[in-house]
Amino acid sequence: MALKTLISEERIQTRIAEIGAQIDIDYPDGTLYLICILKGACFFLSDLARAVKRDAFIEFMGISSYGKGKTSSGEVKITKDLDISLEGAHVLIVEDIIDSGVTLSYLTALLKTRRPKSVRIATLLDKPERRIRQVDVAYVGFRIPDEFVVGYGLDFAEKYRNLRDVCVLEQ
Ligand code: PRP
Numbered sequence: 001m002a003l004k005t006l007i008s009e010e011r012i013q014t015r016i017a018e019i020g021a022q023i024d025i026d027y028p029d030g031t032l033y034l035i036c037i038l039k040g041a042c043f044f045l046s047d048l049a050r051a052v053k054r055d056a057f058i059e060f061m062g063i064s065s066y067g068k069g070k071t072s073s074g075e076v077k078i079t080k081d082l083d084i085s086l087e088g089a090h091v092l093i094v095e096d097i098i099d100s101g102v103t104l105s106y107l108t109a110l111l112k113t114r115r116p117k118s119v120r121i122a123t124l125l126d127k128p129e130r131r132i133r134q135v136d137v138a139y140v141g142f143r144i145p146d147e148f149v150v151g152y153g154l155d156f157a158e159k160y161r162n163l164r165d166v167c168v169l170e171q
Contacts, residue, residue: 001169001170001171002169002170003150003151003160003163003167003168003169003170004167004168004170005165005166005167006144006147006149006165006166006167006168007142007144007152007165007166008165009152009164009165011142012047012124012141012152012165012166013047015141015142016044016047016048016051016124016141017051019048019051019122019139019141020048020050020051020052020053021051021053022139023048023051023052023054023056023092023122023139024052024053024054026138027054027090030088030089030090030117031055031057031088031089031090032052032054032055032056032057032089032090032092033056033057033058033059033084033086033089033090033091033092034048034049034052034056034057034058034059034092034094035059035060035061035082035091035092035093035094035111036058036059036060036061036094037061037062037063037093037094037095037096037103037107038060038061038062038063038080039062039153039155039161040095040096040097040153040154040155040161041094041095041096041124041153042153043096043152043153043161044094044095044096044122044124044141044152044153045058045094048094048122059082059084060080061078061080061081061082061107062078062079062080063076063077063078063079063103063107064076064077064079065077065102065103076102076103076106076107078110085114086111086114086115086116087114087115087116088115088116088117089116089117090116090117090118090120091111091116091118091119091120092120092121092122092138092139093107093108093111093119093120093121093122094122094123095121095122095123095124096123096124096125096152096153096154097123097124097125097126097127097149097154098121098123098125098126098127098131098135098137099127099130099131100130100131100132100133101131101132101133101134101135102132102133104121104123104133104135104137105133105134105135108121108135120136120138120139121135121136121137121138121139122137122138122139122140123137123139123140123141124141124142124152124153124166125140125141125142125143125144125149125154125166126140126141126142126143126144127143127144127145127146128143129145129146130146142166144166147168148168148169149166149167149168149169150163150166150167150169151163151164151165151166151167152164152165152166154166156169
């Protein structure tokens, strides 16, 4: 298998700076939680949180989807939940990639039941061709074709998460 750079570290950082500036404009006041969805979003969260200049709190959630890519059952399991109240706060879910949309449609609906002021999504990567559930995404780093990507948090069997670029894994 070979790795081919799709999005360089430099492009990633430039785009994250833009998104961070947009978040500062879009959220003039109120408590803002950046919710990192483990594990893939860890580097995006870490860079995005520092690109935002306003106060922002960081929290982590763990999620696993059953039969991902094979079924539209939409079964999603929370493996690590938040231990804070979201009531009255702005919530920005931070993801590495949106593929079928199953994970995010479930998670958005779940977090809305916790009475936040708003719930939005920021994703580094979006593969719109693969969507089976509609999700509103407020901030997208890059729209990419339907190729298997790794790096900058994304894995193949837990490998390649620590690459600095997003790469296509070619068979
Ligand atoms: C990835 C990604 C999303 C989900 C998106 O997580 O971080 O959570 O898949 O896919 P969907 O749009 O088809 O639901 P993954 O299950 O690979 O876990 P990881 O972040 O721990 O690698």
